[in-house]
Every structure is written in C-alpha cells, then in structure tokens.
Amino acid sequence: MQPFIKHTGLVAPLDRVNVDTDQMVPKQFLKFLTREGYGRILFYDWRYLPEEKPNPEFILNLPRYAGASILLARANFGCGSSREHAPWALLDYGFRAILAPSYADIFYNNCFKNGLLPVTLTTQQMDELFQRAARTEGYRLTVDLERQIVADGSGLQFSFTLDPFRRECLLKGLDDIGLTLVHEADISAFEKKHLSVPHMNAPLDVKFHRA
Amino acid sequence: MPARTLYEKIWNAHIVREEPGKPSLIYIDRHLVHEGTSPQAFAGLKAAGRTVRRPELAFAVMDHSVSTKNRELPVADPDAAAQFAALARNCEEFGINLFDMHSRNQGIVHVIGPELGITLPGCTIVCGDSHTSTHGALGALAFGIGTSEVEHVLATQCLTQFKSKSMRIEVQGPRPRGVTAKDIILAIIGKIGIAGGTGYVAEYTGEAVRGLSMEGRMTMCNMTIEGGARAGMVAPDDTTFAYVEGRPFAPRGKDFQEAVEYWKTLATDPGATYDATVTLTAAELAPMVTWGTNPGMVTQVTGRVPDPSSFSDPVDRKAAESALVYMGLKPGTSITDIPVDRVFIGSCTNSRIEDLRAASRVVAGRRIAKSVKQALAVPGSRVVKAQAEKEGLDKVFRDAGFEWRDAGCSMCIGMNDDVLPAGERSASTSNRNFEGRQGKGSRTHLVSPVMAAAAAIEGHFVDIRKFPGVDGAE
Numbered sequence: 001m002q003p004f005i006k007h008t009g010l011v012a013p014l015d016r017v018n019v020d021t022d023q024m025v026p027k028q029f030l031k032f033l034t035r036e037g038y039g040r041i042l043f044y045d046w047r048y049l050p051e052e053k054p055n056p057e058f059i060l061n062l063p064r065y066a067g068a069s070i071l072l073a074r075a076n077f078g079c080g081s082s083r084e085h086a087p088w089a090l091l092d093y094g095f096r097a098i099l100a101p102s103y104a105d106i107f108y109n110n111c112f113k114n115g116l117l118p119v120t121l122t123t124q125q126m127d128e129l130f131q132r133a134a135r136t137e138g139y140r141l142t143v144d145l146e147r148q149i150v151a152d153g154s155g156l157q158f159s160f161t162l163d164p165f166r167r168e169c170l171l172k173g174l175d176d177i178g179l180t181l182v183h184e185a186d187i188s189a190f191e192k193k194h195l196s197v198p199h200m201n202a203p204l205d206v207k208f209h210r211a
Numbered sequence: 212m213p214a215r216t217l218y219e220k221i222w223n224a225h226i227v228r229e230e231p232g233k234p235s236l237i238y239i240d241r242h243l244v245h246e247g248t249s250p251q252a253f254a255g256l257k258a259a260g261r262t263v264r265r266p267e268l269a270f271a272v273m274d275h276s277v278s279t280k281n282r283e284l285p286v287a288d289p290d291a292a293a294q295f296a297a298l299a300r301n302c303e304e305f306g307i308n309l310f311d312m313h314s315r316n317q318g319i320v321h322v323i324g325p326e327l328g329i330t331l332p333g334c335t336i337v338c339g340d341s342h343t344s345t346h347g348a349l350g351a352l353a354f355g356i357g358t359s360e361v362e363h364v365l366a367t368q369c370l371t372q373f374k375s376k377s378m379r380i381e382v383q384g385p386r387p388r389g390v391t392a393k394d395i396i397l398a399i400i401g402k403i404g405i406a407g408g409t410g411y412v413a414e415y416t417g418e419a420v421r422g423l424s425m426e427g428r429m430t431m432c433n434m435t436i437e438g439g440a441r442a443g444m445v446a447p448d449d450t451t452f453a454y455v456e457g458r459p460f461a462p463r464g465k466d467f468q469e470a471v472e473y474w475k476t477l478a479t480d481p482g483a484t485y486d487a488t489v490t491l492t493a494a495e496l497a498p499m500v501t502w503g504t505n506p507g508m509v510t511q512v513t514g515r516v517p518d519p520s521s522f523s524d525p526v527d528r529k530a531a532e533s534a535l536v537y538m539g540l541k542p543g544t545s546i547t548d549i550p551v552d553r554v555f556i557g558s559c560t561n562s563r564i565e566d567l568r569a570a571s572r573v574v575a576g577r578r579i580a581k582s583v584k585q586a587l588a589v590p591g592s593r594v595v596k597a598q599a600e601k602e603g604l605d606k607v608f609r610d611a612g613f614e615w616r617d618a619g620c621s622m623c624i625g626m627n628d629d630v631l632p633a634g635e636r637s638a639s640t641s642n643r644n645f646e647g648r649q650g651k652g653s654r655t656h657l658v659s660p661v662m663a664a665a666a667a668i669e670g671h672f673v674d675i676r677k678f679p680g681v682d683g684a685e
C-alpha cells in the first residue's frame with residue numbers, strides 16, 4: 001500500500017450529503033478483475049451524458065477543478081455497498097485525501113486499505129472549506145498526516161484526529177496481512193481451542209455442492 | 212461476570228489477540244464469497260505468494276451477474292463470463308466450496324448461507340458485501356467487508372477490527388396486521404436516518420421482533436446496513452433452533468443438542484447495557500413506501516410525498532429536493548396515486564419462500580394491471596425456487612402475469628439483463644433505492660412483497676390492509 005504522509009493539492013467540492021458508493025462506481029463496472037483503471041468511470045452517471053460526453057454541469061468537470069487531488073464532501077460519504085471499487089476509483093482519478101464530516105463504516109475502512117486518507121472535520125469546518133473553495137479559484141490545501149492538520153496558504157489551519165493505529169499504518173504504508181501473519185502462533189493456538197468445539201467446527205458437508 | 216450483550220459475547224469468543232490502543236484480531240468462522248468482490252482479493256493473494264488458510268470455512272457462489280433466464284445458454288456478457296471463470300478457477304485452485312450457477316444450491320449469497328446451515332448462531336461471518344448483516348438474524352455476528360479484507364480473511368482467517376458500540380432497537384408490542392418485517396425495518400431507518408447506526412452493531416428486540424419468523428428477522432437484519440450499522444442481530448431462540456435443525460451444513464444429533472445448549476447462552480443478559488437504545492411501538496407502524504433516493508426517505512402508505520420546504524435542516528431540504536427531481540415526483544402526491552411501471556419481487560431482502568408465499572396470496576386469481584410493463588418474481592435461491600414450484604407458486608405468479616425466474620440478484624442491482632429502464636418506476640422488494648441502482652435513471656420505490664404484489668395488480672401503490680381478500684398478516 002502506498003503510504004500517506006503529507007499531500008498538497010487542488011481542492012474540489014462535492015456538495016451533497018449521503019453520496020453512496022453506487023454513485024462512485026455504478027454496478028456495470030463491478031465486473032472487472034483488477035484494481036486499476038476505475039478513475040475514468042468515477043461518478044459515471046453524474047459525470048457523463050450519453051456516449052460518455054462529459055456533463056458540463058457536474059462539478060468535477062469544471063475546468064477549474066481539473067487535476068484536483070483533495071475532495072471536499074458532506075456527511076455520510078460512502079454509504080451503501082461495500083464495493084472497494086469506490087476508493088480504487090477515487091485514487092485512480094487522482095484523489096489522495098477526502099475531507100468530510102462523517103463517513104460510512106465500510107467505506108471508511110476501505111480507504112485506509114488503499115492509502116486514501118479520509119479526514120474527519122466538523123460541519124462548520126467543512127462549511128468554511130466549501131466557501132473558500134468556491135471563492136478562490138485554484139484553492140489548494142495541505143493535508144499533513146504526521147502533524148494531523150489541514151492548512152491552506154492563507155492562514156487557515158484545522159487539526160483533526162484519527163485512530164493512532166490507522167495513522168501509523170498509513171504513514172508507513174504497512175501491509176495489513178503481513179502484520180497479522182506475524183501473529184500466526186496466536187491464530188493457531190486460538191484455532192486449536194475454537195475449532196475443537198463441535199459446534200464451532202468446520203461445516204459438515206464439505207462436498208455437498210457437488211452432488 | 213458482568214452482564215453482557217449478545218454482541219459482546221460473540222465478540223469475546225472470537226478474540227485471537229488484543230492489545231490496548233489497537234484493533235483486535237478476531238477469528239472468522241464463515242467466509243462467504245461472490246464473483247463481484249473477490250477476483251482482486253485472490254489476485255492479491257497470489258501476487259504475494261500467499262494461500263488460503265482455511266478453505267473449508269469459505270463458501271463461494273455466483274449470484275450478482277447470473278442470468279435469471281436460461282442458464283444453459285453461454286453467458287452473453289464477456290465481463291461477467293470472465294468473472295465467473297475467475298471465481299471457478301480460484302475456488303478450484305484453493306479448494307474452496309463453490310456453488311456455481313448450475314448448482315442446485317445456487318442462490319443469493321445471503322439467502323443460501325442460512326438456508327444451507329452455513330450460517331449458525333454464535334458464528335462470526337463475513338462477506339465482501341454490505342448485506343452480510345442479514346446473517347445476524349440467526350444470532351451471528353455478520354458484517355460486510357471490502358475486497359482488501361476479503362483477501363485478509365482468505366490469508367489469515369482473521370480480521371483486524373475495532374469493537375463497535377452497541378445499539379438496542381426495540382419494537383414493542385405485537386405486529387399489526389399488514390405490517391411486515393420490511394415495513395418495520397423501513398420505519399426504523401426512517402426514524403434513525405441512514406447514518407443513524409454508523410459505528411454501532413444493532414440488536415433487535417421486543418415482542419414484534421420475537422414474533423417474526425426467521426425469514427422476517429433476516430429481512431430486518433438485511434437492511435440494518437441501510438441505517439448505517441454494519442451488523443444487526445437477533446438473539447437466537449427456539450424459532451432459530453427450529454430453523455437451523457436439519458440444514459445440510461448444520462451440526463447433527465448430539466452435536467446439534469450441544470450446540471443449542473451453547474446458543475441458548477448467547478442471549479443478552481438481563482441488566483446488560485447498550486450504548487444507545489431506540490424504541491418503536493409496533494401498533495403505530497403501517498406499510499411503508501420509499502419516495503426518495505435512499506431508504507431513509509420513506510413514509511407510510513397512507514402518507515404523501517413530502518414537501519422539501521417542510522424539512523427544517525437545509526441539508527435535508529436540499530437532499531429531498533434533488534431526490535424528488537430524480538424520482539419525478541411532486542410534493543403532496545398521495546403515495547397511493549404513484550403509478551408503477553415494473554414490479555420486482557426478489558433480492559436478499561425479500562426472496563425467501565415466505566416472501567413468495569405471501570406475495571402469491573395477493574396475486575392469486577388476479578392479473579397484473581395493463582399499465583404494468585413487467586412483473587418479476589425471482590426466488591432468492593434454487594432451493595427456494597424448487598420449494599415454491601412444489602407448492603405451485605410459480606403457476607400462481609405466471610397466471611397473474613408475472614415472469615417466474617431462476618435465482619440471483621437480478622433487478623436488485625441490474626448486473627445481469629434484468630434492468631429497470633431510465634425514467635421508469637418500480638415497486639421493488641429490494642433494499643436500495645439509490646440513483647441508478649436498478650438501472651441508469653431508474654426510479655425505485657422500496658416496499659414489502661405483499662405491497663409489491665398489490666401494486667402489480669393495481670398498477671399503483673395500494674394499502675395492503677385494504678386489499679380485498681387478503682389477510683395482510685404477512
């Protein structure tokens with residue numbers, strides 16, 4: 001996983017609550033076998049008119065937000081489906097950090113697995129950022145995970161908190177599975193105890209489906 | 212020992228490792244896998260040179276993109292075909308049970324888990340699918356995970372998890388006539404909001420919940436995620452044990468008796484505390500219909516499409532405004548005046564045998580309205596399908612003008628060719644009415660199976676409690 005330490009970039013505002021992962025990656029794009037290449041289809045139904053003509057009304061299509069890498073979002077961002085294609089698409093599009101007042105659980109988790117930083121700020125702080133982004137063309141922010149602050153070039157500075165373990169994993173770009181496998185002995189010991197109990201045992205009819 | 216909740220008991224029984232300030236490592240008893248969210252996990256596993264730790268605890272099925280028409284024909288969509296092939300290859304390579312599209316046990320992952328006895332009380336169950344919450348109906352701790360976590364479970368049979376807060380959702384009093392499990396859960400989501408459960412595991416209690424069949428409990432737990440909570444649970448009781456007994460993968464004989472004794476200990480202790488409590492009175496509930504673009508935008512069938520200006524919160528107002536534009540609805544319209552173009556009875560929310568029985572009683576001896584372009588009855592699994600056909604329900608649906616299909620996710624998500632066309636309006640027994648969920652530009656109204664069936668007959672929403680000749684009890 002790519003680490004996240006500090007990032008400065010152009011800000012794009014998506015002023016809408018409850019943006020669900022169906023909007024980020026509609027179902028027709030869930031049939032691929034890879035994690036790459038979803039940037040083109042991010043927010044597909046909002047972003048494109050028929051024949052994939054860019055919808056000029058959609059905020060990310062405005063020239064001033066081209067190349068944005070920090071997304072301002074509203075409450076409950078990423079609700080709905082567990083599809084990890086959503087953070088894959090956000091990253092592939094070029095976003096490195098999302099700023100929002102709240103996130104849906106599964107989406108929030110999925111971001112950390114991919115080096116995408118979801119920053120939680122208050123609604124008031126988000127309002128301020130939305131205003132600044134609207135007012136100032138080319139509005140940029142720095143998201144510093146080490147110092148846990150979001151700052152712009154004109155004096156705004158918000159600090160944010162997040163779980164220290166998640167922060168460390170992201171700063172170092174740690175491989176989750178590798179971290180768990182270190183505890184192989186614990187897992188084996190647990191299994192011995194747990195799986196010897198009949199009702200916790202492996203299911204009975206292992207080859208049932210072949211009948 | 213201090214009084215503990217159902218959630219705490221299952222959580223504690225699965226802790227492999229704990230360290231202060233870090234997420235816990237918890238053991239996973241059952242891992243369900245489907246074609247849509249697994250290919251990248253298997254690819255990652257292989258790229259890292261890792262293997263599947265406990266393949267016998269994983270169960271894979273093809274459900275999201277399968278055709279519900281003729282499955283003997285080659286898969287027309289090359290992308291779907293590639294995904295099916297990848298799943299088959301991966302299961303073969305790692306020795307994982309697969310119910311492929313031709314298996315007589317194939318079906319929607321959340322239907323077949325409980326039905327085959329893979330899902331058991333007291334287990335931890337995960338799947339790369341948010342509606343894994345369904346399985347909590349049996350008194351399991353079940354939740355959806357992302358693809359990276361799927362890979363993690365394949366490799367380690369564990370997950371690193373933070374413990375959630377607990378929420379008790381009590382539905383007091385007996386369930387009124389015509390009010391189904393679907394209506395109860397829609398009412399709950401309407402009350403707490405679609406993010407109201409974020410960070411919580413919900414446990415459903417109260418007389419109305421206790422009185423539900425396993426199917427009804429599954430419907431409620433299924434939609435728990437739509438209220439933001441990752442997992443929903445119902446304490447196992449005699450209804451649960453009777454449901455589990457004799458299922459193919461469930462323990463048998465002495466093992467089953469021993470398991471029941473253990474499962475009985477799982478119920479929340481008297482005096483245990485929850486981080487939050489929500490209470491509803493069943494007598495105040497009515498059949499529900501969604502009017503907007505998320506499941507929290509919902510009202511009673513006797514109600515009207517709300518006026519966005521009636522929302523005091525500006526954010527809610529704006530959301531309601533854009534939802535009504537998308538849905539093509541005018542504020543103040545009576546719910547029962549909303550016409551429907553298509554009807555979908557299916558999905559992991561409402562495609563079990565009881566759902567089909569209840570819907571079939573509504574349509575029996577009637578015909579779908581001329582204005583209804585299509586009505587689909589899609590069993591959640593092939594086992595459900597076979598049972599329904601044994602009972603003659605397929606004929607009842609067909610005679611009424613429904614199409615009787617093979618098992619799969621179908622128009623819940625429209626990944627196969629069961630798509631709701633742009634601008635058309637459905638009465639759907641599924642769980643999500645998001646923009647474009649059933650097809651780009653599609654307009655979804657979530658309802659119970661009996662409400663969907665009645666809408667098919669009348670061509671618009673009707674109050675099932677007033678529907679002639681139907682007891683409306685289910």
Ligand code: SF4
Pocket residue numbers: 274275319320321340342558559560619620621623624641642
């Ligand atoms: S029926 Fe719908 S909600 Fe359920 S698993 Fe399939 S696509 Fe997901």
